[in-house]
Amino acid sequence: MILRKSARQVVPPERIELPGGYVLRRMTVRDAPALSVAASESIEHLRPWMPWATPEGVSVEAQSLRMSGPAWSWTPDSDYGYGVFVADGRLVGALGVHRRVGPGALEIGYWVHADHIRRGIATESARALTDVGLALPGIRRMEIHCDAANVASAAVPTKLGYRLVGSEDHEPESPGEEGRRLIWVMYEREWKTAQRQNR
Numbered sequence: 001m002i003l004r005k006s007a008r009q010v011v012p013p014e015r016i017e018l019p020g021g022y023v024l025r026r027m028t029v030r031d032a033p034a035l036s037v038a039a040s041e042s043i044e045h046l047r048p049w050m051p052w053a054t055p056e057g058v059s060v061e062a063q064s065l066r067m068s069g070p071a072w073s074w075t076p077d078s079d080y081g082y083g084v085f086v087a088d089g090r091l092v093g094a095l096g097v098h099r100r101v102g103p104g105a106l107e108i109g110y111w112v113h114a115d116h117i118r119r120g121i122a123t124e125s126a127r128a129l130t131d132v133g134l135a136l137p138g139i140r141r142m143e144i145h146c147d148a149a150n151v152a153s154a155a156v157p158t159k160l161g162y163r164l165v166g167s168e169d170h171e172p173e174s175p176g177e178e179g180r181r182l183i184w185v186m187y188e189r190e191w192k193t194a195q196r197q198n199r
């Protein structure tokens with residue numbers, strides 16, 4: 001799906017259907033209990049890579065607080081938080097589209113429930129959000145960052161055709177991290193080419 005310029009929206013769609021019957025849907029504070037359950041069930045899997053993956057961090061209270069902040073207001077300059085849902089409504093993953101990499105760019109972050117990994121959920125969700133991000137006004141570049149030790153995470157931008165443009169040292173925030181952050185980018189023009197080649 002490449003969104004045409006004429007179809008550009010100022011904020012992303014709140015619901016996107018993915019291959020395999022998965023649905024990406026805007027998360028609100030009402031989803032905090034489901035997010036908390038999925039993250040709690042996955043805590044051992046998330047702990048090496050996600051600094052908030054602690055008993056307190058995955059609690060309904062902590063997740064509600066996070067989701068009620070201005071970053072989640074779904075306005076033209078906010079961040080955007082999506083859940084990945086299966087047909088019966090269970091939440092099996094979460095993605096964020098963040099404005100923390102400077103003007104003209106958005107960064108995608110993700111995690112998937114431990115029982116649902118290796119089914120393409122992260123790749124297909126990040127593919128859809130790359131489309132969505134590059135269709136937003138003023139956005140020319142999408143980025144994905146991960147620690148160099150996080151092989152599974154790095155495979156996602158690689159599969160989508162993102163380009164590794166560099167790395168930077170960072171203070172490890174989670175026990176699995178080695179302290180080198182890989183930076184992957186995708187520009188609008190490259191994305192169109194990558195998508196044509198994928199068809």
Ligand SMILES: CC(C)(COP(=O)(O)OP(=O)(O)OC[C@H]1O[C@@H](n2cnc3c(N)ncnc32)[C@H](O)[C@@H]1OP(=O)(O)O)[C@@H](O)C(=O)NCCC(=O)NCCS
Pocket residue numbers: 045046049050110111112113116117118119120121122123124145146147150151152153155156159
């Ligand atoms: C990283 C993560 C989101 C990947 O989610 P996923 O839905 O399993 O990813 P996909 O199914 O789209 O897999 C994409 C590719 O990643 C690679 N991959 C996924 N899990 C892997 C693993 N455990 N080991 C090695 N490679 C792995 C594979 O190449 C895979 O493609 P393939 O299955 O066709 O071989 C998931 O492992 C996760 O939640 N990890 C913990 C949280 C995290 O690290 N988030 C990212 C922080 S930067």
